[in-house]
Amino acid sequence: MKRIFVLLLAIPIAITLVSCSQKETKEENTISVANLTNREEAILSITSDNSSVFEFQLDNRKYKQLLLWVEKYELGKLVNEEINFMTTEVEGKGTIIFTASQPDDEQNQFEFHIGVESNRSTSSANAVDSLANASPDGVSYSWETNPSISIKNEMVFSSICISKPGAEGMSSLSTEFYQDVDRHIDKLKEYDTVYLLRGEFK
Numbered sequence: 001m002k003r004i005f006v007l008l009l010a011i012p013i014a015i016t017l018v019s020c021s022q023k024e025t026k027e028e029n030t031i032s033v034a035n036l037t038n039r040e041e042a043i044l045s046i047t048s049d050n051s052s053v054f055e056f057q058l059d060n061r062k063y064k065q066l067l068l069w070v071e072k073y074e075l076g077k078l079v080n081e082e083i084n085f086m087t088t089e090v091e092g093k094g095t096i097i098f099t100a101s102q103p104d105d106e107q108n109q110f111e112f113h114i115g116v117e118s119n120r121s122t123s124s125a126n127a128v129d130s131l132a133n134a135s136p137d138g139v140s141y142s143w144e145t146n147p148s149i150s151i152k153n154e155m156v157f158s159s160i161c162i163s164k165p166g167a168e169g170m171s172s173l174s175t176e177f178y179q180d181v182d183r184h185i186d187k188l189k190e191y192d193t194v195y196l197l198r199g200e201f202k
Contacts, residue, residue: 027057028057028058028059029057029058029059029062029063029151030056030057030150030151031054031055031056031057031149031150031151031155032054032055032056032149033052033053033054033145033146033147033149034053034054034055034095036053040053044097044099047099048099048100048101048113049099049100049101049102049143050099050100050101050143050158050160051097051098051099051100052097052098052099052145052146052157052158052197053095053096053097053098054095054096054097054149054157055093055094055095055096056090056093056094056095056096056151056201057092057093058090058091058092058093058094058201060091060092063090063151063201063202064089064090064091064202065087065088065089065090065201065202066087066088066089066090066094066096066116066118066199066200066201066202067085067086067087067199067200067201067202068084068085068086068087068088068096068114068116068125068197068198068199069081069082069083069084069085069086069198069199070082070083070084070112070127070129070195070196070197070198071083071195071196071198072129072193072194072195073188073191073193073194073195073196074132074192074193075188075189075191075192076185076186076188076189076190079132080129083112083127083129083195084112084113084114084125084126084127085125086114086116086123086124086125088116088118088123089118089121090116090118090119090201091118091119092118092119093118094116094117094118094119095115095116095117095118096114096115096116096157096199097113097114097115097116098112098113098114098157098158098197099112099113100112100113100143100160100195100197103128108130108131108139109128109129109130109131110128110129110131110160110195111126111127111128112126112127112128112129112195112197113125113126114126114197129195131162131192131193132193139162139163139164139165139192139193140162140163140164140165141160141161141162141163142160142161142171142172143158143159143160144158144159144161144172144173145157145158146158146159146178147175147178148175148178148179149178151201153200154181154198154199154200155198155199155200156177156178156181156196156197156198157197157198157199158196158197159172159173159194159195159196159197160194160195161173161191161193161194162191162192162193162194162195163191163192164192173187174187181196
């Protein structure tokens with residue numbers, strides 16, 4: 001509970017710091033991985049195990065809303081399509097922060113936190129999810145941020161790929177997966193559990 005309280009305080013601070021450091025850009029309808037300062041990286045590392053931060057620039061005539069959620073797959077099968085769902089109004093430029101952590105006292109759970117800043121307004125959502133058939137020894141997992149994200153329908157921002165301890169050959173998802181999720185969805189069968197952090201501008 002104490003960790004969650006700290007995160008609830010820290011995430012808005014991180015959003016504010018990142019949004020203040022954004023560089024002005026004239027290019028519209030773009031999204032990219034944010035270049036963080038050492039201070040911003042330190043704040044996120046203190047408050048979460050893993051994080052991804054993105055900056056976007058929108059044409060207000062085309063996009064006015066942002067939907068964000070986490071999908072859960074078990075052995076390649078979609079078992080929960082809306083963990084931590086949130087929707088928020090956006091205008092012009094802004095920042096998106098995803099974080100995920102395992103509670104210190106429960107290694108078979110993940111805490112998800114989503115934060116958005118746009119037009120000097122912030123919003124956030126939080127959720128906790130448990131792993132099915134969890135091992136008493138915990139899990140092995142890899143976190144990855146989409147390196148070449150672009151604005152399109154139902155984007156994948158980041159992923160968490162999970163296997164039981166001792167799994168061999170565990171690797172991250174490829175760039176091709178992020179570019180065309182539907183075509184490469186069978187890749188998820190290689191993991192016990194996969195969380196995809198997704199979103200869409202409307």
